[in-house]
Amino acid sequence: MxxxxxxxxxxxxxxxxxxxxxxxxxxxxxxxxxxxxDINRVAKKITQSFYAGRCMIFASSTAGRVDVFEYVxxxxxxxxxxxxxxxxQIWLNAFLQAGSDLMSxxxxxxxxxxxxxxxxxxxxxxPCHVLPLKNPYTSRHGVKPGFLLLQExxxxxxxxxxxxxxxxxxxEYLAMVIECERLTENLQEEISLSRxxxxxxxxxxxxxxxxxxxxxxxxGRKGFLVYMGLSPAAKLSSPDLIRAESxxxxxxxxxxxxxxxxxxxxxxxxxxxxxxxxxxDDEEHAVALIKRLQxxxxxxxxxxxxxxxxxxxxxxxxxxxPEHGATFTALLGRAVEGAGDFL
Numbered sequence: 001m002x003x004x005x006x007x008x009x010x011x012x013x014x015x016x017x018x019x020x021x022x023x024x025x026x027x028x029x030x031x032x033x034x035x036x037x038d039i040n041r042v043a044k045k046i047t048q049s050f051y052a053g054r055c056m057i058f059a060s061s062t063a064g065r066v067d068v069f070e071y072v073x074x075x076x077x078x079x080x081x082x083x084x085x086x087x088x089q090i091w092l093n094a095f096l097q098a099g100s101d102l103m104s105x106x107x108x109x110x111x112x113x114x115x116x117x118x119x120x121x122x123x124x125x126x127p128c129h130v131l132p133l134k135n136p137y138t139s140r141h142g143v144k145p146g147f148l149l150l151q152e153x154x155x156x157x158x159x160x161x162x163x164x165x166x167x168x169x170x171x172e173y174l175a176m177v178i179e180c181e182r183l184t185e186n187l188q189e190e191i192s193l194s195r196x197x198x199x200x201x202x203x204x205x206x207x208x209x210x211x212x213x214x215x216x217x218x219x220g221r222k223g224f225l226v227y228m229g230l231s232p233a234a235k236l237s238s239p240d241l242i243r244a245e246s247x248x249x250x251x252x253x254x255x256x257x258x259x260x261x262x263x264x265x266x267x268x269x270x271x272x273x274x275x276x277x278x279x280x281d282d283e284e285h286a287v288a289l290i291k292r293l294q295x296x297x298x299x300x301x302x303x304x305x306x307x308x309x310x311x312x313x314x315x316x317x318x319x320x321x322p323e324h325g326a327t328f329t330a331l332l333g334r335a336v337e338g339a340g341d342f343l
Contacts, residue, residue: 200267
């Protein structure tokens with residue numbers, strides 16, 4: 001293995017150390033945790049910058065799975081295959097559950113020999129260093145992001161303490177990046193899901209409406225897709241405009257839920273918009289619902305001292321099944337375009 005030009009820890013070079021750490025952090029900062037190629041490049045960057053023989057990143061994923069990313073320099077042998085096996089996943093979860101205080105290279109000697117060809121000696125000689133990916137949520141919320149494993153190259157004396165302290169900084173920064181992506185993903189999922197009882201999330205609305213339309217087809221019945229929400233003319237006057245709009249639409253959604261029958265549906269769509277599927281012989285009850293919500297909006301704004309900016313701040317349009325379309329997408333498109341006059 002060629003010696004890294006970025007860092008030589010024998011003797012310790014503070015400037016080279018800083019350059020290596022900054023280089024790794026920059027690579028991590030531009031990493032997307034959803035793209036395996038980025039993670040593998042970070043593992044390679046860590047290996048080469050710290051003149052290691054092996055770098056492995058173990059990160060907790062969904063359903064108890066631990067994702068494994070490895071970069072190894074010859075003559076060391078790759079071992080990721082074992083950890084990706086069912087047996088290896090069981091071992092990794094037990095290792096993570098042991099907690100950061102129990103993470104030590106000695107535990108690696110307990111990796112069993114298996115048909116995959118992984119031998120205990122591969123992770124004990126040369127020595128390995130296990131660095132927990134810790135962040136403020138690790139102990140507070142029981143989040144166990146994973147750990148970073150660095151192995152010294154063959155034929156090199158043990159790393160000094162300053163190098164290991166630098167590696168800890170890298171591990172902590174990597175843990176924070178992983179946690180930020182996890183929280184962002186959770187936030188996006190929270191946004192996409194409705195928190196109101198009886199109100200479908202956007203990601204489920206298409207599926208449920210199409211299922212009900214299929215039943216209407218079998219029964220030879222009509223359906224009405226109602227598209228409703230704040231119009232562009234709505235100019236709410238409130239110190240906290242976003243919160244006021246969200247509260248108002250939530251209030252309208254509860255009114256819709258209370259007005260629907262068992263088989264009728266309502267869900268949040270994009271922005272401050274609701275979409276409902278109503279049944280019946282004509283659209284009279286759908287029109288009545290829109291007019292009811294217009295009054296609800298006026299009453300709510302008056303009670304909360306929020307200006308509307310227009311008498312037509314809340315509007316709705318109706319598309320009829322099967323005349324205007326046979327699917328959720330077709331009916332929604334027709335309603336948005338104004339299949340009927342906006343009320």
